[in-house]
Amino acid sequence: MSMTILIQTLKDHWKGTTILAALLFVWMLYITVVYPTVANINLNEMMNSTIIQAVYGKGPVDLNTFDGYMTTKAMLMFGLIFGGYIAWLAATFLSGEVEHNTIDLLLSLPVKRESLVLARYLSLLPVILLMLVAGLAGVYFGIKMENIATDFQWYGWAMLYIGLFGLAFGAISLLISSVLSNGRQAALISIGLMFAMYFTETIGSVMPSVGIIRRLSLFHYVNYIGILGSHQLNQADAVILIVIAVVFLALTIFFYRYREINVS
Numbered sequence: 001m002s003m004t005i006l007i008q009t010l011k012d013h014w015k016g017t018t019i020l021a022a023l024l025f026v027w028m029l030y031i032t033v034v035y036p037t038v039a040n041i042n043l044n045e046m047m048n049s050t051i052i053q054a055v056y057g058k059g060p061v062d063l064n065t066f067d068g069y070m071t072t073k074a075m076l077m078f079g080l081i082f083g084g085y086i087a088w089l090a091a092t093f094l095s096g097e098v099e100h101n102t103i104d105l106l107l108s109l110p111v112k113r114e115s116l117v118l119a120r121y122l123s124l125l126p127v128i129l130l131m132l133v134a135g136l137a138g139v140y141f142g143i144k145m146e147n148i149a150t151d152f153q154w155y156g157w158a159m160l161y162i163g164l165f166g167l168a169f170g171a172i173s174l175l176i177s178s179v180l181s182n183g184r185q186a187a188l189i190s191i192g193l194m195f196a197m198y199f200t201e202t203i204g205s206v207m208p209s210v211g212i213i214r215r216l217s218l219f220h221y222v223n224y225i226g227i228l229g230s231h232q233l234n235q236a237d238a239v240i241l242i243v244i245a246v247v248f249l250a251l252t253i254f255f256y257r258y259r260e261i262n263v264s
Helices: 002-038 050-056 066-092 095-099 103-108 113-122 124-146 153-179 183-206 208-216 224-229 235-258
Strands: none
Touching: 002 066, 002 113, 002 124, 066 124, 066 153, 066 183, 066 224, 095 153, 095 183, 113 124, 113 153, 113 235, 124 153, 153 183, 153 224, 153 235, 183 208
């Protein structure tokens, strides 16, 4: 029965997910093929502005290289769009059922509440995979079209960390969804929390005195600059994102299992 719920969840959201994946493919392709046109512009000078650094973050990366250019022009925007969609989707999984008075039908089925939560959460996996593949495909075809010299495997690693971020934040949004009965409210809170985390990371990178707060942001563990700019992987970051996903999923299951839900 939980597999039926998982499949139905994917059917309910396949159109929006497919459209977004197509848009992400076009975005990544466009940004990639534009690089030869802007390659002679000194982007490093632009990043000297404190305001710009607060938006994009600050790190030891040469923006005039292709990988540095892609870090700020493509990957950051991809991560925000991707994260926002996952936040909205997961936040409506449980609260949306209460809001639209369909939770009574679900709870009347021979399926445990924890199985319902797991089925909803696991439906994020193909959604995340589709969007990551679409983004990677855009970069790959752009590189081939413009004959850009770069080590493509690092974009695969960067996307993997974005995927782990999606699983972690999806679990957080699912917990919010299990607490609230209003799907729209849960989605807005989740998306607002995601942007708060983003600016916590970027502003923290500019202001060393408050840099410790960066550890509260999931974006801190998706180090685009380190992966693409320095070709370095921090396995500890991946472990932290996985642990966060597991912990918040467990909290969601626990809370939703014992939550009193009015189905009248």
